[in-house]
Amino acid sequence: MSRLVRHRVGNVEIEGFSLAGEETVVIARELNVAFDPGRAPRELISIDNVCITHGHMDHAAGVAYYFSQRNFVDLAPGRVIVHRDLAQPIQRLMAVWSDIEGHPSPGQVHGVMPLEDVELRRGMLVRPFTVNHDRCSLGYSVIEKRHKLKAELVGKSGPELVALKRQGVQIEEWQEVCLLTCTGDTAVGRWMELDFVQRSEVLIVECTFIDEDHMDRARGGRHIHVRDLPRILEAVPNARVMLIHLSRRTELRRAKGVVERFVGKAEMERVCFLMDRPPRPRAQPAREVPASAATSEPIV
Ligand SMILES: [Zn+2]
Numbered sequence: 001m002s003r004l005v006r007h008r009v010g011n012v013e014i015e016g017f018s019l020a021g022e023e024t025v026v027i028a029r030e031l032n033v034a035f036d037p038g039r040a041p042r043e044l045i046s047i048d049n050v051c052i053t054h055g056h057m058d059h060a061a062g063v064a065y066y067f068s069q070r071n072f073v074d075l076a077p078g079r080v081i082v083h084r085d086l087a088q089p090i091q092r093l094m095a096v097w098s099d100i101e102g103h104p105s106p107g108q109v110h111g112v113m114p115l116e117d118v119e120l121r122r123g124m125l126v127r128p129f130t131v132n133h134d135r136c137s138l139g140y141s142v143i144e145k146r147h148k149l150k151a152e153l154v155g156k157s158g159p160e161l162v163a164l165k166r167q168g169v170q171i172e173e174w175q176e177v178c179l180l181t182c183t184g185d186t187a188v189g190r191w192m193e194l195d196f197v198q199r200s201e202v203l204i205v206e207c208t209f210i211d212e213d214h215m216d217r218a219r220g221g222r223h224i225h226v227r228d229l230p231r232i233l234e235a236v237p238n239a240r241v242m243l244i245h246l247s248r249r250t251e252l253r254r255a256k257g258v259v260e261r262f263v264g265k266a267e268m269e270r271v272c273f274l275m276d277r278p279p280r281p282r283a284q285p286a287r288e289v290p291a292s293a294a295t296s297e298p299i300v
C-alpha cells in the first residue's frame with residue numbers, strides 16, 4: 001500500500017507524505033510538478049519537474065534515485081529546480097553515483113535565484129521565493145498566465161474590438177493566477193508579504209510544532225509554531241491551506257484540536273492536514289438473504 005496520502009484541495013489534487021525529520025514529498029500531478037523528492041517514492045518518478053525547497057536530507061535525499069529511476073523506466077530525464085548554490089553539490093552527488101553505479105543517470109539540475117521564473121509549460125511557470133529557514137531555502141508558487149481583455153475595454157462590442165486590434169491597439173493583457181504555493185520548511189517572514197503568495201488559491205505550509213513549550217525549538221530551527229498560524233491565515237485570506245511537516249511525535253488528532261484552538265472553528269473550514277488520511281470506504285454489508293430463499297435452493 002502506498003505511504004502517500006491524497007487530497008483534493010480547492011482545484012488541485014495533492015498527494016504526498018510529510019513528517020518532520022523523516023520525509024517530505026508533495027506532488028501536484030495535474031500540474032506535473034512536485035515539491036521535494038523526499039525519498040523518491042514510486043509515485044514521484046513520472047513527474048517531470050521537482051522543486052527542491054532546501055537541502056535537508058528528509059526533503060532532498062531522493063534526488064539521485066529520482067533521476068536514476070526515470071532512466072531505468074526509459075522516461076526522459078527529469079528536471080530538478082533548486083537554489084543556485086545547491087545545483088553544483090547535487091551535480092557532484094550525481095557524478096559520485098555515476099562512479100558507484102558504473103553509468104550516469106541523466107537529469108537536469110536547474111539552479112535558480114529567488115523570483116527567477118521557470119517555465120513549466122506554455123502559460124504556466126513556477127516562481128521561487130525566499131523563505132525563512134536555512135541559507136538556500138526556497139518556497140515555490142505555480143502561476144498560470146492567462147490572457148484577458150484589458151479592463152478599460154470591457155463592455156465594447158466584438159466589431160469594436162476587432163477594429164481596435166486592426167489599428168494596432170493591444171486589447172488584451174496577461175493576468176497571473178497563482179494556483180498553488182508550497183513554502184517548504186520556514187518560519188514566518190517576509191515571504192508572507194509577497195503579493196502572489198497572498199493571492200495563491202492554495203497554500204501548503206509547514207507547521208512543525210504545536211506544543212506550548214516548543215516555541216524555542218521552533219524559533220531556533222526556523223520553523224512554524226501553531227501560535228504563528230493565525231498570522232499566516234490572515235496573510236492568505238482566500239486560500240485553502242494545507243499543513244505539512246508535523247513533528248513525528250505529534251499525534252494527528254491532537255494536532256487538529258490544538259490548531260483549531262488557535263485559529264478558531266470557522267478558519268478550520270479552509271485548513272487541512274496532508275497526513276490526514278481519508279477513512280477507507282467501509283466494506284458493503286453482506287446482503288441479507290430472505291429465509292425462504294435461503295432454504296429453497298439445495299446446498300451443493
Ligand atoms: Zn524538514
Ligand SMILES: [Zn+2]
Pocket residue numbers: 054056133185
Ligand atoms: Zn529543514
